[in-house]
Amino acid sequence: MKIKQILLAARPKGLPVAEDFKTETATLPELQPGEVLVKPLYLSVDPYMRGRMNDTRSYIPPFQVDAPIESSGVAEVTASKADQFKPGDKVMSTAPRPFLPWATAAIFPAAHLRKVDDSIPLTHYLGLLGVPGLTAYFGMVDIGKPKPGETVVVSGAAGAVGIVVGQIAKIMGCRAVGIAGGSEKIKLLTDTFDFDAAIDYKGNPDMDSAVAAACPNGVDVYFDNVGGDISDAVARHLNFFARVPLCGQISLYNSTEVPVGPRIQPILVTRSILMQGFIITNYASRFGEGVKQLAEWIKAGKIKYTETIEEGFDRLPDALLGLFSGKNSGKMIVKV
Amino acid sequence: MKIKQILLAARPKGLPVAEDFKTETATLPELQPGEVLVKPLYLSVDPYMRGRMNDTRSYIPPFQVDAPIESSGVAEVTASKADQFKPGDKVMSTAPRPFLPWATAAIFPAAHLRKVDDSIPLTHYLGLLGVPGLTAYFGMVDIGKPKPGETVVVSGAAGAVGIVVGQIAKIMGCRAVGIAGGSEKIKLLTDTFDFDAAIDYKGNPDMDSAVAAACPNGVDVYFDNVGGDISDAVARHLNFFARVPLCGQISLYNSTEVPVGPRIQPILVTRSILMQGFIITNYASRFGEGVKQLAEWIKAGKIKYTETIEEGFDRLPDALLGLFSGKNSGKMIVKV
Numbered sequence: 001m002k003i004k005q006i007l008l009a010a011r012p013k014g015l016p017v018a019e020d021f022k023t024e025t026a027t028l029p030e031l032q033p034g035e036v037l038v039k040p041l042y043l044s045v046d047p048y049m050r051g052r053m054n055d056t057r058s059y060i061p062p063f064q065v066d067a068p069i070e071s072s073g074v075a076e077v078t079a080s081k082a083d084q085f086k087p088g089d090k091v092m093s094t095a096p097r098p099f100l101p102w103a104t105a106a107i108f109p110a111a112h113l114r115k116v117d118d119s120i121p122l123t124h125y126l127g128l129l130g131v132p133g134l135t136a137y138f139g140m141v142d143i144g145k146p147k148p149g150e151t152v153v154v155s156g157a158a159g160a161v162g163i164v165v166g167q168i169a170k171i172m173g174c175r176a177v178g179i180a181g182g183s184e185k186i187k188l189l190t191d192t193f194d195f196d197a198a199i200d201y202k203g204n205p206d207m208d209s210a211v212a213a214a215c216p217n218g219v220d221v222y223f224d225n226v227g228g229d230i231s232d233a234v235a236r237h238l239n240f241f242a243r244v245p246l247c248g249q250i251s252l253y254n255s256t257e258v259p260v261g262p263r264i265q266p267i268l269v270t271r272s273i274l275m276q277g278f279i280i281t282n283y284a285s286r287f288g289e290g291v292k293q294l295a296e297w298i299k300a301g302k303i304k305y306t307e308t309i310e311e312g313f314d315r316l317p318d319a320l321l322g323l324f325s326g327k328n329s330g331k332m333i334v335k336v
Numbered sequence: 337m338k339i340k341q342i343l344l345a346a347r348p349k350g351l352p353v354a355e356d357f358k359t360e361t362a363t364l365p366e367l368q369p370g371e372v373l374v375k376p377l378y379l380s381v382d383p384y385m386r387g388r389m390n391d392t393r394s395y396i397p398p399f400q401v402d403a404p405i406e407s408s409g410v411a412e413v414t415a416s417k418a419d420q421f422k423p424g425d426k427v428m429s430t431a432p433r434p435f436l437p438w439a440t441a442a443i444f445p446a447a448h449l450r451k452v453d454d455s456i457p458l459t460h461y462l463g464l465l466g467v468p469g470l471t472a473y474f475g476m477v478d479i480g481k482p483k484p485g486e487t488v489v490v491s492g493a494a495g496a497v498g499i500v501v502g503q504i505a506k507i508m509g510c511r512a513v514g515i516a517g518g519s520e521k522i523k524l525l526t527d528t529f530d531f532d533a534a535i536d537y538k539g540n541p542d543m544d545s546a547v548a549a550a551c552p553n554g555v556d557v558y559f560d561n562v563g564g565d566i567s568d569a570v571a572r573h574l575n576f577f578a579r580v581p582l583c584g585q586i587s588l589y590n591s592t593e594v595p596v597g598p599r600i601q602p603i604l605v606t607r608s609i610l611m612q613g614f615i616i617t618n619y620a621s622r623f624g625e626g627v628k629q630l631a632e633w634i635k636a637g638k639i640k641y642t643e644t645i646e647e648g649f650d651r652l653p654d655a656l657l658g659l660f661s662g663k664n665s666g667k668m669i670v671k672v
Contacts, residue, residue, distance in 0.1 A: 051606065227601050246605045259599045265563050266595065268613035269582045270387065275611045277604035 001028045005103035008063045015254040021317040035107050036085045038075035040100045040336045044126040045320040050253040070099035074122045082110030090118045127331035128305050129291050136164035137290045138283040139245035143276045144221040148173030151215050156225030158185035160331035165223045166195045167303045177214045181326045207233035226251045235267050244275040306330035337364045341439035344399045351590045357653040371443050372421045374411035376436050376672045380462040381656040386589040409436035410458045418446030426454045463667035464641050465627050472500035473626045474619040479581035479612045480557040484509030487551050492561030494521035496667035501559045502531045503639045513550045517662045543569035562587045580611040642666035
């Protein structure tokens, strides 16, 4: 069977460009007993994927040059030589490799797939009940530990993780302040997602005063998705005993040299602040708890969600590149 | 009664100099009922005191210009109008202001003093069983959480806190690696205090390779007393899930501008590392636990200690300045 797939053509230097990807056709072998043929329906693009394009030590192995890109996704079974699956089943791949290749079809051993309940929108598995929702949940509950009345600031607030962080902050009785780029996103945060305040970093010459104005009692939890100058401005307003879940540093992912900036350690020492990097797979053994709580909040109408859906397999590289210019509101997904 | 006292003459810019201090004579008022007259025997000089010379928000209020410097100390009662104390008693002052003024004598309300057991060397109250010992203990037990077989690196290793950190690491079954300046200190760490390896940062053009060589399995706990370039070199070798108790940043305390360096956040994110600033008063409610455990280790011969004792009241400013050029091995104390 002929398929189309998208490969990493070259390791990008700095911001990735279209030429770092290439599309080719390939042939899948015959389906063997115990195997399942699937067709990706929705593929996720996520900021962490930039890191996998480098050949550096991180929490997931790097992509290989001339091999298909892979990402989270929901697929449909189109043929099966395994009893557990039949055509039409909606599936996701499981740990230790919970990804689908960027291909129009793929073969998996049955043991590496799990069925998903298709009575809820399938894209939720890539968003609220998937990596972004669980990332927001565990970063807040396990590291941020917000207490009622505290101020929670989240950067990348209009992104897939950020909008959930802000809503969890509100559920926990906190003041929620989001930082995002552009008036449309700012309006989305305060009007649709009930943030108490939102700061537009684009073209803002004085982020320091903006953070001070939005956080009259300082910052108790800073959920950091972006790093760089924006985080420097927030850092100056961190309170004694503040907690900083470090979820991402998207502003630095395309740096070609070691990023330099004001040292954060003196602030952490003098104010007894905790800063902790994390990745969602650290919490794999507690995913059930997270999914259960998030599903309850969704049912109770306490968490809303937004997605940006691009259409067409060929749009995958563009959708990924779009993350770095902030094209998405909420989770960015490609409908294959 | 005439006394001699040492005041802050001016807020230093950068490294403090002798002219930032001044000595003057003053007259103490008559002792009132409920008050106690004490004569400082031993006064401590500590790196954190540099921070108190600036007029900035921190965990202790700044020193005031033209007011006496103050620090931890052990004193002897010379006259008492309070039943609880009699001349000859050895005392320390208590929270919320656990300091003695840099003066040849001082008056305290009895409620602000506590007797200390003088059957053990009095200087231990400023060292092993005082702020430095407790700082090492809680930084390790509460933040560093070393597990047997892990590698613990401590900077400022030959300082009052550092030598205790290394020995706790050994007690806990870890590889202990110290970073200090000068061959004498390096020898002290490996020969007297049983560190597994020690790195001399002075004149070392390649700290990166030195850390790699001393830590073949990477670094699991980095107890940071110094910050700056030394810490940058260690950071590159931090393992996944490493813990970084931030105790001090002495290399940066004399900076006149915001110190700049490689951003640490990308390392923390990609390796799920925890970094936490702390100050010993955070653990005030658990001091009893710490003193008990440290005393047991001392009795069992598991912790040794060293002090640098300068003699003479007038040596106080010089002793404090000496900390910033690394003149001390272990706790720096002035015998008044």
